Amino acid sequence: MAEPVIENQTHHHVFRRLMGYLKLDKKSLTLAILLLIIATGADVLGPIIMKVFIDGYLTKRYFPTAPLVLLAVAFIAAYGVSALFHYYQMVLFQKVALNIIQKMRVQVFSKVQHLGLTFFDQTPGGSLVSRITNDTEAIKELFVSVLSAFLSSGVTMIGIFAGMFFLDVRMALICLVLMPFILFLMWWYGRLSSAVYRVTRAKLSQLNAKLNESLQGMAIIQAMRQEKRLRDEFGRINEAHKVSRLKNVKLNALMLRSAVYSVYLLGLILILSFFGIQSFAGVVSIGVLYAFVNYLDRFFDPVNQIMQQLTLYQEAMVSAERVFGLLDDKRMAPIQIGQHSPKIHEGKVEFRDVSFSYDGKTDVLKHISFTANPGETVALVGHTGSGKSSIINLLMRFYSIDRGEIVIDGAPLTAFTNEELRRRVGLVLQDSFLFVGDVASNIRLSRSVSEADVREAANFVQADAFIEKLPQQYQEAIGERGATFSSGQRQLLAFARTMTLKPKILVLDEATASVDTETEEAIQLALSKMRQGRTTIAIAHRLSTIQDADQILVLHRGEIVERGNHQTLLEKHGLYYQMYQLQHGADQEKVVHR
Structure with a gap:
């Protein structure tokens, strides 16, 4: 028995449709974004405070008590605001995500209740279970982990670049050269992983369907000694699922660490080379060097986070295609036609x-x-x-x-x-x-x-x-x-x-x-x-x-x-x-x- 046909939806259309669910809790989402911006601003402020301390006091061996205490309090306050607001924005994002998935699961379950028997004649029960549970769980990760990570990382990267431009425009422009490489890696990873995840999800659905069939027919399986045949069939599907997952593991190992780290090293070489060249012409600001290296390190934290979350993103998009395919299925149970509503009195x-x-x-x-x-x-x-x-x-x-x-x-x-x-x-x-x-x-x-x-x-x-x-x-x-x-x-x-x-x-x-x-x-x-x-x-x-x-x-x-x-x-x-x-x-x- 084949799975229901999924209407071919573009990646962009699926994403826009998913984002439409965010309207369910605008207030919480707006507050979460505001807290995220404040927390990111506090993160960006930390290296600037350290730059002031290094260039203004440490290198000059000048240690007045009042200004240093003020800097220390500002640094601790920035860290405290960052930690506190990151906590609350994460809780709010989780709340929004769980509300969305709760509504989506009810929508899917309700849709299944109103589908016609034609649909069930053509659809394995295990496949439906997979869509209502596994696929919606994958979509939940989009809102719980991916969306908050993308927003947090995006705001952080913008904040870091703002800090870089504040310290040194030329150095910031040099670091900006890295962006095309990063965007290319993201695009390439998305292109390769999408196909892999589509196969993985299909195989997981087949596993659920075979498991459901086996459990429902256990008496016949044992009576007719079909255990080995069912075990072999389940094993073949499971092997195909494992192969698909291994492809994804290899892709992640190549793209999420090696490729990103290579771009990071390229950025570090550019920064050190620039400061090395600058040192021949005059005095180099150690505080600015520290701040840029710190910013570069912080910049690639969200890049790595985004790349890692792209795994969940691709999985969620494939799952969303399958869920929306079910929600859009036209094989509904027959309903009343016309406005006249007669009553049954005699039963002829x-x-x-x-x-x-x-x-x-x-x-x-x-x-x-x-x-x-x-x-x-x-x-x-x-x-x-x-x-x-x-x-x-x-x-x-x-x-x-x-x-x-x-x-x-x-x-x-x-x-x-x-x-x-x-x-x-x-x-x-x-x-x-x-x-x-x-x-x-x-x-x-x-x-x-x-x-x-x-x-x-x-x-x-x-x-x-x-x-x-x-x-x-x-x-x-x-x-x-x-x-x-x-x-x-x-x-x-x-x-x-x-x-x-x-x-x-x-x-x-x-x-x-x-x-x-x-x-x-x-x-x-x-x-x-x-x-x-x-x-x-x-x-x-x-x-x-x-x-x-x-x-x-x-x-x-x-x-x-x-x-x-x-x-x-x-x-x-x-x-x-x-x-x-x-x-x-x-x-x-x-x-x-x-």
């Missing part, structure tokens, strides 16, 4: 010449037409791949209809709001999903359902019989996916959850397919009660469970090939008759063997 369902394709090429449904009148039960039967689940998917509006129309109570399906549709159409799947929590919360699902209604729903579907035997009853803890409950118990809880909605239309997707024989009788009795007075559309594997259906639709390769009630279809001696004979014969054989 009509399919009118509906055709549908998942991939836009091969139709899985072809000219489906039928009517389920209020209170009737319509059963869908057919071999695997005949289109039964696709009919349910379209009725639940998980996918948009290609051709034809679905109508509920005379209004097109597209006209209903999601709230009305989900409230009035109850769905029970073959594999009932339970959330981490307790029994009551899984029946209620955070809706405004009273405790009395929870118990009433459980009693209605006869789930109360096993719930009240639990140690904590309705407060009994439920682990991930309800693994400690039997399939029948999970199904009864799903029935109770559905009945709290009091739906007018009931959709059953093979609700008894995975239920053990012992629980099936309770399930069938619950289903019988649930169907009373409701329009029911049910997919059934076991034909014995739908013999009392008002209408049975037999599907084959996406078409309705037979329709009628149980007895009528048997008399036709068609596909339904063959399916019934196969199942009936199998059931008879089981009885004989017993």
Whole structure:
């Protein structure tokens, strides 16, 4: 399964979009920048104070108490202001960054909740986890570390150059010659590292996807002895990720230390050469020499910092491309069309010449037409791949209809709001999903359902019989996916959850397919009660469970090939008759063997 296609966005566009998040906390950001400028000014002032001390007092061997105390106090004060304001500006930058990432993660998670099933059909779950966690974490580093480092380093470099020009214009111009070399290194590093990080992020996403697949299918992996195959596949992806990371390490080792240090040495040679030449012509100011060497050393600290942060910057930009690609994905869940918002009162369902394709090429449904009148039960039967689940998917509006129309109570399906549709159409799947929590919360699902209604729903579907035997009853803890409950118990809880909605239309997707024989009788009795007075559309594997259906639709390769009630279809001696004979014969054989 491939990852979702990422819209090709320019580096500049991605950066501008990221910077747009800074508007969320302008006051804190402005204050942080102001504190940074003050702290940098204090940093720059230190070498100038030392220059005054060296040239004005040390070299002249002149040590008056009052001026020296004043210089010492000024130097200590500058250091103290620098340390204090750097601390507060860093805290403010971190606060801004964490607020941004909190909002971004909520945005991404919310977007995922509203994507259509088409997106999830084409996207590995592990890849999504990687985007919501790893990629947003990388973006966090952009705001936490990179942005503050870039601003701090940029302000520091400007301040250092200001100090240099204040001391000696000619020397400052000589040092300015180094800037093209530094900018070239940054540009070259960004160009090389971007491609490496894009591969690294893709491989990390693949690792998460493979890990997620392995954890979810662990029972099958162990039962079919697939451990070695999965380990080998994971190992190959992991090796590719390691190779990509090693390329990045080599690139960093070359660019972040060796190349930058070479430029630093070039600057040091220029400064010493200039002062050496100057010494032949006259007296050289030792204080100015000290200040320039100190400034040069301080100047390359932010250069090194920027180069090191470029690693995180490139990683964040690649991650931002992936996150924005997800936020911009157009494969949304179908929503209401038009302003008219009809209500479901009776529950009459009509399919009118509906055709549908998942991939836009091969139709899985072809000219489906039928009517389920209020209170009737319509059963869908057919071999695997005949289109039964696709009919349910379209009725639940998980996918948009290609051709034809679905109508509920005379209004097109597209006209209903999601709230009305989900409230009035109850769905029970073959594999009932339970959330981490307790029994009551899984029946209620955070809706405004009273405790009395929870118990009433459980009693209605006869789930109360096993719930009240639990140690904590309705407060009994439920682990991930309800693994400690039997399939029948999970199904009864799903029935109770559905009945709290009091739906007018009931959709059953093979609700008894995975239920053990012992629980099936309770399930069938619950289903019988649930169907009373409701329009029911049910997919059934076991034909014995739908013999009392008002209408049975037999599907084959996406078409309705037979329709009628149980007895009528048997008399036709068609596909339904063959399916019934196969199942009936199998059931008879089981009885004989017993």
